[in-house]
Amino acid sequence: MSWTALYASFFATMGFGVLFNIPRKSLIACGFVGMLGWTVYVILTVNMNINLITSTLAAAFIVATASQILARYYKMPVTVFSISGVIPLVPGGMAYETIRHLIENDYTEGMRLGAITLLIAGSIAFGLIFSGVITENFSRRKRYPGGK
Amino acid sequence: MNSALGEVMEVCLLAGKIMLQSGAEIYRIEDTMNRIARACAIPEAQSYVTPTGIFLTLQGLEQNQQQTKFLRINNRQIDLNKIVEVNEISRKLSEGEITLHKAREALLTIEKSSFLYPLWLQIIAAALTSGFFSLAFGGTVNDFLPSVAAGGLGFLLYTISTRHIAVKFFSEIFAAFAIGFIAYLFYYLGMYNFNIDIHIDKVIIGSVMPLVPGVLIMNSIRDLMAGDLVAGLARGTEAFLTAFAIGSGVAVALAVLM
Helix, strand or coil: CCHHHHHHHHHHHHHHHHHCCCCHHHHHHHHHHHHHHHHHHHHHHHHCCCCHHHHHHHHHHHHHHHHHHHHHHHCCCHHHHHHHHCCCCCCHHHHHHHHHHHHCCCHHHHHHHHHHHHHHHHHHHHHHHHHHHHHHHHHCCCCCCCCC | CHHHHHHHHHHHHHHHHHHHHCCCCHHHHHHHHHHHHHHCCCCEEEEEEECCEEEEEEECCCCCCEEEEEEECCCCCCCHHHHHHHHHHHHHHHCCCCCHHHHHHHHHHHHHCCCCCCHHHHHHHHHHHHHHHHHHCCCCHHHHHHHHHHHHHHHHHHHHHHHHCCCHHHHHHHHHHHHHHHHHHHHHHHHHCCCCCCCHHHHHHHHCCCCCCHHHHHHHHHHHHHCCHHHHHHHHHHHHHHHHHHHHHHHHHHHHHC
């Protein structure tokens, strides 16, 4: 766990916030959510040596819970915080690497990365929905899983 | 009454259209449209949303008062600010703070509004995002500037080319090719002229981050889990095509140069 991971994920998430046209007043909060998720992920994978998928699930769950709290505070939909918060975790880069390996005839590596990409994407979505279901049962107001 | 039904229909579809074009989740769009209809005392509203179109049926108070409309959606770009604003209007409408007419006017303004941030700021944001991602993914300080240059130029080329090329796929290949090319240029210059060790794979993966379909992949699985199977599969396919375009663009650039 180094300081680089902290500030890099903070600014990277904020940059993505600008690309996604997030309202100015919540931009810094979004950066913090992204930093929180990535920090949890790095601590779990690098420092505690836990499986990638499990770590992503835990990080996504924490991001989603933080997003729910921030969404109440800023009175905005949860998506604003959760989408930008999971950006460092989301396997977009891995999806690209999958295809690149497949194109370069490295099928074994491509298939391996492809499977991990799907599993990670699934675990992020599951983490978000899981957190949504829990808050739904506490507040008894929401109709759909995944948060509002 | 009949004209009222028509106006409710128009407001619902407008809200749905803006949200779908801004990349909202399917269940949120359906929920918003149903909520607007309920706020306007429509007894029954049924909506069905896919990533490329919206169906909406409103049932009036009497049996023969029924309207169904279909809306085709072509452009999609993630714009969270618009989702926030439409959400705000649907909330105000269902709490009776504004009238249907006011809501319609507000939605029309939102539809026409442009991005909060000017293009130059977006380019800078994309460039810095690329740089910081290459650091977050384990790059060294030497990889930061090449990623900033490659990511910023790649995003600039992507934005310019989407204005002229109708097929998004080709803009992505083009931008990814440029990223691969620039990254290799830095790698080559760094190795042979300045004796700096640049990790080309970290530079490339950081620089393609503003283009890769991370949110698409995630939204696709969220839609699938929420039960919107058609939408989930459609978005998954879009994500695959985008990843394919970026992967092949970079692979071609590296194959040509190396």
